[in-house]
Amino acid sequence: MAGSDREMVAAAGAGRMGRGIAVVFAYAGHPVTLVDLKPRDGADAVRVRDDALGEIRQTLTMLAGIGMIGAEAIEPILSRVTFAIADQAPAALARADVIFEGVPETIEAKQDAFALLSAHTRADAIIASTTSTMLSDELQGFVTPPERFLNAHWLNPAFLVPLVEISPGAKTDHDVTQRLVDLLEGIGKVPVVCKASPGFIVPRLQALCMNEAARLVEEGVASAEEIDKATRFGFGFRFAVLGVLEFIDWGGGDILYHADRYMSEALGTDRYTAPKIVEDNMQAGRIGLKTREGFLDYSDMDVAAYQRDRLAAFVGLLKHMGAARPPVV
Structure with missing residues (x-):
């Protein structure tokens, strides 16, 4: 130095x-x-x-x-x-x-x-x-x-x-x-x-997301304004707290697998075909929080405390975004 x-x-x-x-x-x-x-x-x-x-x-x-x-x-x-x-x-x-x-x-x-x-x-x-x-x-x-x-x-x-x-x-x-x-x-x-691989991590993930958003406009599914609103308050909001693989585990890899099959058939495209690792995890019983193992290991974790922590982070983000309304009492 x-x-x-x-x-x-x-x-x-x-x-x-x-x-x-x-x-x-x-x-x-x-x-x-x-x-x-x-x-x-x-x-x-x-x-x-x-x-x-x-x-x-x-x-x-x-x-x-x-x-x-x-x-x-x-x-x-x-x-x-x-x-x-x-x-x-x-x-x-x-x-x-x-x-x-x-x-x-x-x-x-x-x-x-x-x-x-x-x-x-x-x-x-x-x-x-x-x-x-x-x-x-x-x-x-x-x-x-x-x-x-x-x-x-x-x-x-x-x-x-x-x-x-x-x-x-x-x-x-x-x-x-x-x-x-x-x-x-x-x-x-x-x-x-990460290994030397085209697109590293974030550009590879975001390219898929951006292209799919453009397709939604192209197909007339929703306006650009509505898609961006959905991104900020639904997609981006959740992934600001949970990592993508953590999100799969949170909901369950089995849910992703079945959703992928439906989307592939309904839209007539292989863009949504689940990678082999998702099916392998299902067959091995590694579907996330429900089995205490998925892409991440939850075996030694206080799952209830972990869920409360993540939900508290969601609440903090909602307040930051000005989207947390007080209850009607």
Whole structure:
């Protein structure tokens, strides 16, 4: 680690993702360098620097305006962010403990960026790509040594969404993965680790949901306004408290299985066919809370207390949404 008790972070690429990551780490007390890897003439380099730092200031001002930070915190946070133009990139990268790559989503741009990062960073520095489309196994070969590389997929806006999807490649050192998980947890993020697979976790889930919502409009089932209302107060409301697999266990995997069969037949599509694991769990008696085992293990849990806790969370969310009405007495 560079000479302080907080890791020095570099965001390689001065676009939206790099700027968001700079806000995240500066907010959490880390020194951050936003590195523009693209060579530019003097006037253009100054323009990009001013745009980037100006947007970061605007973001912090917005956060103060909505009560997330006090206005007095803007300057101290901003003071932790420095900007490096392409000529300054080698020196800035050499000081970094963790580098997040955020260049355009083309293989050529990634290859050029990782060649530069490999040449100018310490061998023990972590290099993480923020790509939303390319697998860590595809990109790992562009990094030297490859053991220090993995994907870290942030969800926008990065400075608000807690989740970061961590996807190590086949050659990623386990200690590198754990170091990045520890770093992200230390700044209040919620990292999840998944295999190198197209769509990671959240994009894969949300793509299905978004496409189905569009089909509902296309088929004339309901208006866009009604579908979005159903999403906020039914779909999203419940999944803000229960994870998707936890939700299956809550209601019962058997209910999902039979609902899938009905939907497949009624709509004449295989989009709703249950995966084999749902049927296997049924046959093994693992259908959720009712059997104390499903996708999750409830064998040593006080199920009644767990249910009360989740219902209390629902009530808290209803109050937050302004949707909890007092009873008529």
